[in-house]
Amino acid sequence: MPIFTPGRRWQPAYSPFKQESFGSRLMENLEYTLKGPLFGCRMCGNCMLQETAFICPMECPKGLRNGPCGGSTPEHCYVDKTRPCIWYKIYERSFAMGRQEMLLEVLPPLDWEKVGTDTWKDVVSEVKKNGTGKVVKSLVLDQGEKRWKTWDLIFRSVRQPDWWQGDDQYHAPAYSEPVSNLEKAFKAGQFVVACEIAPPLSVSTKKLIENINLVKPYVTAINFTDNASATPRMTSWACSRIAVENGAEPVMQIAARDRTRASLQGEILGASAMGVRNVLAITGDSPVLAPSPRGRMDINDMDAIQMVWILRRMRDEGHYLDGREIKFPPKFFLGAAAAPFASDPKFQAIREHKKVNAGAQFFQTNLVYDIDGMEIWLNELAKRNILDKVYIMVGITPLKSAKMTRFMTQVPGVFVPEAIIKRMEAAATAGNEQAEGVQIALELIEKIKGYEKQGIHGLHIMPVGWEDIVPRLVTEAGLLPPGFIAPEPASAQAAKPA
Numbered sequence: 047m048p049i050f051t052p053g054r055r056w057q058p059a060y061s062p063f064k065q066e067s068f069g070s071r072l073m074e075n076l077e078y079t080l081k082g083p084l085f086g087c088r089m090c091g092n093c094m095l096q097e098t099a100f101i102c103p104m105e106c107p108k109g110l111r112n113g114p115c116g117g118s119t120p121e122h123c124y125v126d127k128t129r130p131c132i133w134y135k136i137y138e139r140s141f142a143m144g145r146q147e148m149l150l151e152v153l154p155p156l157d158w159e160k161v162g163t164d165t166w167k168d169v170v171s172e173v174k175k176n177g178t179g180k181v182v183k184s185l186v187l188d189q190g191e192k193r194w195k196t197w198d199l200i201f202r203s204v205r206q207p208d209w210w211q212g213d214d215q216y217h218a219p220a221y222s223e224p225v226s227n228l229e230k231a232f233k234a235g236q237f238v239v240a241c242e243i244a245p246p247l248s249v250s251t252k253k254l255i256e257n258i259n260l261v262k263p264y265v266t267a268i269n270f271t272d273n274a275s276a277t278p279r280m281t282s283w284a285c286s287r288i289a290v291e292n293g294a295e296p297v298m299q300i301a302a303r304d305r306t307r308a309s310l311q312g313e314i315l316g317a318s319a320m321g322v323r324n325v326l327a328i329t330g331d332s333p334v335l336a337p338s339p340r341g342r343m344d345i346n347d348m349d350a351i352q353m354v355w356i357l358r359r360m361r362d363e364g365h366y367l368d369g370r371e372i373k374f375p376p377k378f379f380l381g382a383a384a385a386p387f388a389s390d391p392k393f394q395a396i397r398e399h400k401k402v403n404a405g406a407q408f409f410q411t412n413l414v415y416d417i418d419g420m421e422i423w424l425n426e427l428a429k430r431n432i433l434d435k436v437y438i439m440v441g442i443t444p445l446k447s448a449k450m451t452r453f454m455t456q457v458p459g460v461f462v463p464e465a466i467i468k469r470m471e472a473a474a475t476a477g478n479e480q481a482e483g484v485q486i487a488l489e490l491i492e493k494i495k496g497y498e499k500q501g502i503h504g505l506h507i508m509p510v511g512w513e514d515i516v517p518r519l520v521t522e523a524g525l526l527p528p529g530f531i532a533p534e535p536a537s538a539q540a541a542k543p544a
């Protein structure tokens with residue numbers, strides 16, 4: 047148990063990838079011997095303890111470096127319920143120390159060249175570069191801001207390499223004309239509806255195309271999940287391409303869990319070339335939710351915030367992460383997930399703020415069943431002045447049964463109020479669960495629409511296989527898109543000559 051770090055260590059210390067001199071190994075062991083017990087150091091070689099209230103985040107099972115995932119709770123990590131969420135503890139201590147704004151700096155993914163090696167040599171070389179005497183004098187004699195600047199000069203260069211240069215500033219998109227219909231609808235001030243279609247479990251696209259054609263007239267865009275619950279299905283980009291071919295507008299979800307930085311950049315170029323114009327970058331569920339045998343659970347090459355940072359720079363600055371120029375950069379409207387009910391609303395607000403700064407232009411939230419809770423979260427975003435920089439779509443899943451409602455209470459980052467559970471249980475006894483589920487969804491949508499002036503710009507329906515319900519929900523909620531043309535009934539279509 048580390049002295050100052052809450053929780054047990056989950057990940058083993060990293061080992062260097064190359065052969066090293068005796069001196070280097072000695073320094074590494076010395077650093078680990080000291081920083082391990084003190085800060086829970088995992089020897090990632092890319093130290094950022096300054097920014098994380100001196101708790102090493104690398105014991106997070108997902109290896110996240112920019113804040114908690116959507117499954118974080120005050121009680122425990124959702125991947126390993128026997129230990130606390132290390133990011134929750136970092137946020138808690140940062141607030142206690144008044145260092146919470148430091149959490150806004152977008153931190154880089156690991157440079158695996160440095161993994162397992164000591165950070166001290168980098169600190170020493172920064173001190174030398176800036177003049178050892180000057181640095182020591184400032185640290186000993188200066189006070190307040192001046193002393194802090196010297197300190198930050200040294201450690202900022204250590205944690206922010208040239209190829210990353212993350213900061214805590216807002217980066218507006220470097221274009222003005224909307225690149226997708228979704229972006230156009232938001233800019234036109236519409237209350238926009240998107241819905242999700244689960245990709246097929248086989249190569250047959252018949253049902254997928256039927257579902258696309260079913261929901262297409264009712265929504266502005268259709269999301270395709272990316273191996274949700276870490277369970278393989280047809281890829282999101284293939285479904286997105288099929289949507290484009292069928293005249294619908296896709297939102298391609300892309301999960302950090304199944305990507306390296308190389309595959310992310312390659313896939314985004316491919317998707318853009320195939321006409322995909324909306325991308326939603328997410329960290330992705332842990333394989334702990336997947337069926338056995340489980341995949342690697344201890345590290346992601348990047349997190350969602352790093353993905354957003356990389357993608358925005360590819361689009362707006364026209365270069366790869368390694369600095370190579372992209373002659374014809376990709377075009378896309380860039381989104382991220384938001385979690386109103388994970389960790390604590392004021393912690394989540396920092397995380398959402400960071401995503402907006404990194405480049406997220408729209409949010410699709412996790413499921414909302416508690417409007418009061420959503421309002422608390424929204425107020426925290428308002429305090430951070432980010433509501434005019436991002437379009438927010440609230441996630442809704444109509445409940446089909448009392449069993450499904452109970453299951454939802456177990457989903458990380460989802461909160462179902464007792465009153466809804468009771469209504470669904472009563473409906474199960476009365477034999478009208480689906481009707482009650484639809485009624486609850488319509489009541490929630492009505493309340494959500496009331497927040498249009500407070501920063502909510504639309505709805506994201508996640509029907510979890512109940513795609514047939516989307517037309518009814520959109521129609522009865524009074525959210526049909528402008529220029530809506532009712533599709534011909536199936537019987538009329540069947541009667542047409544071939």
Ligand code: SF4
Nearest residue numbers: 106115123124131132
């Ligand atoms: S809940 Fe998420 S962020 Fe927190 S330690 Fe677990 S995996 Fe990491």
